[in-house]
Amino acid sequence: MRAPIPLQAEILAARAVGGLSRLAGAGGGTTLPGKLLWKLDPSAVDRLAARLPRGSALVSATNGKTTTAALAAAILGPRTRLAHNASGANLVSGVASTLLADRDAELGLFEVDEGALPEVARRVRPKALCLGNLFRDQLDRYGELELVAERWREAVRRLPPETAVVVNGDDPQVGDLASGRPGALVFGVDDPRHAHPSLQHAADSKYCLRCGTPYEYAAAYVGHLGDYRCPRCGHARPPLDLAARAIELDGLEGASFDLSAPAGTTRVRIAVPGLYNVYNALAAASLTIALGASLDEVRLGLERAGAAFGRFERIAIGDRRLLVLLIKNPAGANEAIRTLVADGGPRLAVVALNDATADGKDVSWIWDVDFEPLLAGLERVVAAGDRAAELALRFAYAGFDRGAIEVLPALEEALDRGLELTPPGGEFVVLPTYTAMLGLRKIVAGRGFTRPYWERAA
Amino acid sequence: MNIRVGHLYPDYLNIYADRGNIAVLARRAEWRGHRLEVEAVGMSEPLRPGAHDLLYVGGGQDREQLLVAGDMAEKAERLREAVAGGAAVLAVCGGYQLLGRGYRGFHGEDMPGAGILPLETVAGERRMIGDVLLACELEPGEKRTLAGFENHAGRTRLDAGAEPLGRVVAGFGNDGESGYEGCRAGRVVGTYLHGPLLPRNAWLADWLLTQALAHRTCSAEVPRFEPLPDELEAEAHAVSAQRARDRGGRF
Numbered sequence: 001m002r003a004p005i006p007l008q009a010e011i012l013a014a015r016a017v018g019g020l021s022r023l024a025g026a027g028g029g030t031t032l033p034g035k036l037l038w039k040l041d042p043s044a045v046d047r048l049a050a051r052l053p054r055g056s057a058l059v060s061a062t063n064g065k066t067t068t069a070a071l072a073a074a075i076l077g078p079r080t081r082l083a084h085n086a087s088g089a090n091l092v093s094g095v096a097s098t099l100l101a102d103r104d105a106e107l108g109l110f111e112v113d114e115g116a117l118p119e120v121a122r123r124v125r126p127k128a129l130c131l132g133n134l135f136r137d138q139l140d141r142y143g144e145l146e147l148v149a150e151r152w153r154e155a156v157r158r159l160p161p162e163t164a165v166v167v168n169g170d171d172p173q174v175g176d177l178a179s180g181r182p183g184a185l186v187f188g189v190d191d192p193r194h195a196h197p198s199l200q201h202a203a204d205s206k207y208c209l210r211c212g213t214p215y216e217y218a219a220a221y222v223g224h225l226g227d228y229r230c231p232r233c234g235h236a237r238p239p240l241d242l243a244a245r246a247i248e249l250d251g252l253e254g255a256s257f258d259l260s261a262p263a264g265t266t267r268v269r270i271a272v273p274g275l276y277n278v279y280n281a282l283a284a285a286s287l288t289i290a291l292g293a294s295l296d297e298v299r300l301g302l303e304r305a306g307a308a309f310g311r312f313e314r315i316a317i318g319d320r321r322l323l324v325l326l327i328k329n330p331a332g333a334n335e336a337i338r339t340l341v342a343d344g345g346p347r348l349a350v351v352a353l354n355d356a357t358a359d360g361k362d363v364s365w366i367w368d369v370d371f372e373p374l375l376a377g378l379e380r381v382v383a384a385g386d387r388a389a390e391l392a393l394r395f396a397y398a399g400f401d402r403g404a405i406e407v408l409p410a411l412e413e414a415l416d417r418g419l420e421l422t423p424p425g426g427e428f429v430v431l432p433t434y435t436a437m438l439g440l441r442k443i444v445a446g447r448g449f450t451r452p453y454w455e456r457a458a
Numbered sequence: 459m460n461i462r463v464g465h466l467y468p469d470y471l472n473i474y475a476d477r478g479n480i481a482v483l484a485r486r487a488e489w490r491g492h493r494l495e496v497e498a499v500g501m502s503e504p505l506r507p508g509a510h511d512l513l514y515v516g517g518g519q520d521r522e523q524l525l526v527a528g529d530m531a532e533k534a535e536r537l538r539e540a541v542a543g544g545a546a547v548l549a550v551c552g553g554y555q556l557l558g559r560g561y562r563g564f565h566g567e568d569m570p571g572a573g574i575l576p577l578e579t580v581a582g583e584r585r586m587i588g589d590v591l592l593a594c595e596l597e598p599g600e601k602r603t604l605a606g607f608e609n610h611a612g613r614t615r616l617d618a619g620a621e622p623l624g625r626v627v628a629g630f631g632n633d634g635e636s637g638y639e640g641c642r643a644g645r646v647v648g649t650y651l652h653g654p655l656l657p658r659n660a661w662l663a664d665w666l667l668t669q670a671l672a673h674r675t676c677s678a679e680v681p682r683f684e685p686l687p688d689e690l691e692a693e694a695h696a697v698s699a700q701r702a703r704d705r706g707g708r709f
Contacts, residue, residue, distance in 0.1 A: 136473070140587050140609055144473075144519040206469070212525050214469075355701070361589070362607045364653050367478030389693035393657045396690060397481045407690070 034089070034097030042123075045092060048099040049108060049124040052083065056108030056124045057291060060117045060152075061132025061168075063332040064280040065090070067272065067311055068132060069111040071284035075293055075301025076109065084109040091116045095124065107291075114148050115141070118155040128164040129156070130287040132279065133171045135223055135331035136204050136368075138360035145204055149173045156181070164290040168283065169238045170225040172205045172215065178238060187242040187286040188227070191257075194247055194275055195219035195226065200334060200370065210235045222276050223331040242286045244278050251343035252323070259285055259298070266299050271306055274339035276332070314427075317449050320419055321427040326437050327351075328359070330368040336431060337374045345377035346429040350418045352385035352411060352436035359433040363387050366394050375400045380421060382406045384414030385436045411439045461487050461670050463496045464510035466533075467518075467526045470501070471552055474609075474652035476516030479548070482656040482663050483512070490683055492671070501529050507539035511670035512546045515553025517652060520563070523552040527569040530556050534572040541574055546645040546669035550655060554640070554648035555579045555612050564611065575641045575648050576617035582634075585611045588707030590629030590651055591699050592639050596665060603627070604659045605698035606651030608639075608707070614650075616641055623649050628706030645669045658694040660686070 037044050049056055059069045066088050073084045083105035085098040090113045099108065112120045114134070121129065131152065134145055142148050156165060156177045169175035169186035178184035199206060199220050206214055208230035220226035229236035247257040255278055256269040270281045285298045293301075315322040325340070327333035340346060355361050375381070375398055383391040388409040396402050408414040415430075422428045432440055465480065484494040499505055518526065530537075541547060549557045554575075561569040564581040571578075592604040604624055613633035616622060622632070623640025631639035632650070640649035647666070649655065656663040664683050672680045 139473070140607070143585065144521075146519055146521050207522070207525065361701075361705070362474075362587075362609065362653070364475040364478070364607065367475030367481075367654055367657075368472075387694075387697060389690055389697055390658065392690050393694050394478070397478070397485050397657060399485075402690070405690075407693070 032097070033100050034093035034095065037096045037100060038093050042092075045096045045099065046123045046125075048096065052099075052105060052108050054080065054107040055127035056110060057128040057130070057287060058110050058112050058117070058121060058124065058126045059130045059132070059283070059287065060112045060114055061283070062114060062135040062137045062329065063335075064132050064276060064283065065111040067277065067280045068130065068283045068287070069109055071270075071281055071302060071305045072130075072287050073109055074305035075284060075288040075298050076107065076291070077301070079297070081106045082109050083107070085111060092119055092123065095120055115151070118151050118158075121155045121159065125160065126163055128166060128287055128290045129159065130166040130283055130290075131174050131177060132168050132283050133223075133225060133331075134173050134205070135329055136365075137329040137331075138362070140360055140362040141357065145173075152177060166283070166286045166290050168225065168279065169240055170221065170227070170279075172209055172224070172228055172235075172237075175238050176209055185241045185286050185290050186238050187282045188237065188240045188244075189219075189221050189225070189247070189275070189278065189282070190227075190240060190243040190245050191247045192219040192227075194249070195221055199224065204331075208233060208235050222279065222335055225279070242282060242289070244282050247275070247278055249273070249275065249339075249342065252339065257281075259295070261285065261289055261295055261298075263289075263295050266295050268299050268302050270302050272312060273343075274335055276335040276339075315444055315449060317419060317444065317447070319424045320422050322415075322418075322430050322444070323427055324430045324432065324437065324440070326434065327369070327431045328434055330365055333369040333431070337370065340429060341373045341377065345374065346427075347377065347379045348381070348418065348421050349374065349378055349429045349431060350382040350384055350414050351391055352414060352430065352432040352440065353383070353387045353391045354385045354433050354435045354439070355387050356435045359435050363390055366391060371395065372398055378404075380404050380406065382408055382414050382417055384408050384411055385433065411436060412443050415440060415443060459671065459674060460493050460495045461512065461667065461674060462510045463494055463670075464499045464505065464513045465496050466499050466505075466513060466515045466530075466553070467501065468498050468516070470522040470526050471516040471518040473517045473519055473522070474551060474607075475654045476514070476550065476652075478654035479516075479550070479656045479663075480514065482654075482660070483667060486660065486663050486686070487667055489686060490667075492667070501526065502532075505533045505536040505540065507536050508543055508545075510540065510545055511673040512548070512666060513537070513540065515547070515549040515556065517551030517553060523556065523561075524567075524569060527556060527561070527571075530572050531570040534574075537572050537574055541644075541646055544645065544673045546666050546673060547574070547647065548666055549575075549646075549648040550652055551610060551650055554650060555614065557646070557648050558614065561612060574646060575643055576620040577614050577641055577648075579612040579614045581611050582613045583611075584709070585609060586630035586634050586707055588629055588705065589698065589702035590631070590639065590706055591627040591702035592624030592629075592631075592651070593627050594624035596642065602661055603695075603699060604649075604651060604655070604662060605695050605702060606649075606653040606655050606659070607698075608650040608652070610650050614641075623647060628702040630707045630709075634707075634709060645673075653698065658691060658698050660688050660691040
């Protein structure tokens with residue numbers, strides 16, 4: 001047996017590595033110190049988390065965890081010193097790195113990868129856990145949806161009874177996690193005016209958890225999220241403790257809604273667009289209320305907050321603008337497209353598909369995305385990224401004119417082509433997958449138009 | 459001419475973008491002056507032998523696959539009749555397993571199969587996930603490749619003498635050890651390859667369409683299509699094939 005290294009020495013060594021990584025130009029250095037610490041002594045994460053005087057809160061979901069955590073940080077930030085993994089490093093090592101960096105924090109606020117949730121929850125022993133949604137995503141990495149759901153069930157079962165569990169009741173698998181936990185907070189959308197006429201193609205959890213019968217939806221809002229009920233056994237959306245009602249979507253500018261909470265109702269305005277961000281705001285509101293925030297703090301925080309890094313971003317390049325919306329799975333991409341189209345829809349789009357581990361090596365998901373409403377308004381589309389040709393096929397088989405599809409795998413060429421096709425003062429839309437988004441940001445930062453993310457996140 | 463497609467359980471078996479395969483069949487038929495008529499054949503809906511020239515069965519998660527397995531067994535007799543009558547079939551992933559004699563799950567649970575293809579599947583401990591490249595020869599002398607992605611826990615074993623769809627150039631294939639992938643019996647093709655399969659392997663889409671047309675016209679002769687300018691398809695195939703060579707799965 002190796003003698004345990006004192007925690008303080010491990011911390012110093014790991015911090016030094018983070019600094020070196022940045023100095024060496026290897027990138028943000030956001031996970032390296034944590035990786036090292038975790039290698040040296042996995043339980044150091046537990047001890048670091050235990051030192052936080054107000055404990056930790058965890059956020060997990062297939063879609064929206066980064067934005068939800070960012071919104072929660074905006075609500076809690078004014079009164080609480082946070083250790084928050086804002087750069088999106090959301091594995092155990094990322095949590096460890098954040099704990100190392102923010103020594104004086106009172107509260108840990110961590111977005112956590114769906115697959116990593118059981119281990120992070122076991123080590124960090126959160127005060128509150130917020131679970132947003134489960135969509136099919138990167139099946140090559142996470143396995144089937146059912147597998148992730150089972151791991152979440154197990155993680156929730158192992159939580160101490162005093163941990164506040166906050167769940168999205170509109171997702172059958174996620175809402176069910178609140179059953180048998182007194183004091184759990186259930187949130188959901190309650191505004192059928194914004195429902196889809198039918199379940200989308202990519203809807204996932206369509207069959208009753210209890211008996212396998214297809215759910216009937218009084219309202220389907222985003223993918224399979226909505227007001228469901230099993231016609232056979234009666235399994236239905238649980239009663240909502242927090243709800244968004246009277247929702248007004250204001251194109252790409254944002255949204256407002258009545259937040260109805262146990263303590264009362266308040267009108268909330270958010271600067272992030274689309275119904276999916278209403279869900280994120282609801283999640284952040286519910287989590288922070290579980291942690292003791294007042295309704296006023298929630299309202300002010302949500303109004304103050306911008307989008308999380310790279311999820312929805314306008315970047316000026318000279319006299320033209322890029323509008324970047326991250327896409328990573330069918331449910332999320334459909335919402336990005338729905339939001340763009342509701343705003344009138346662009347004439348030109350650059351779509352960038354990479355297939356690195358963080359994007360998912362299996363690119364079949366692009367065929368489950370409803371690109372058609374976007375394509376209907378486009379005059380030209382640039383297919384970019386390592387799997388540009390596959391994307392081009394997706395558009396061609398949707399019936400888009402092959403002559404109006406340009407295949408430019410190199411991100412820099414695609415970016416320049418987008419700029420070239422955009423008149424001065426104009427804006428063009430970029431829909432990148434995760435590593436394509438990082439690649440694009442690097443190019444843009446290299447030209448001096450935006451700061452690298454590890455500086456922004458600081 | 460109308461090519462009639464029966465799409466089995468589209469609400470349940472659609473996990474790996476199966477609608478991409480259908481879109482490719484529809485467009486490529488259209489570009490040859492034909493029309494694809496797709497009928498969904500769902501749970502407890504009858505399958506009428508002879509009513510479809512091509513049957514399509516996609517992939518599902520374990521939960522969905524289990525939900526349809528019983529119904530599939532009830533349709534098996536009609537399915538066999540359809541196939542004996544010369545209908546073409548493409549079955550992908552879960553659909554491929556369901557066309558065999560059965561599937562034994564990891565916890566020992568048994569799922570019956572339709573018994574159309576001479577094979578059996580047993581769940582293994584480690585999933586076989588990654589890019590795949592196959593070498594095929596569906597028609598004597600016509601050597602082709604198929605590039606795709608596989609993600610399956612099932613180990614599929616073909617009966618002695620059964621014809622695989624192709625030889626594994628890179629990736630796992632049926633069971634990670636035989637060196638073969640998929641199964642082909644006449645006009646029936648079963649495979650683990652998704653991605654989806656047909657956009658980047660347009661030749662197989664055309665092969666299936668011509669087989670379906672032969673059924674439609676009750677002709678012993680399979681028609682031939684004029685090739686299309688498939689530059690994008692060829693490029694997507696090349697990238698996918700290279701991925702398999704570079705990072706295709708192996709234990």
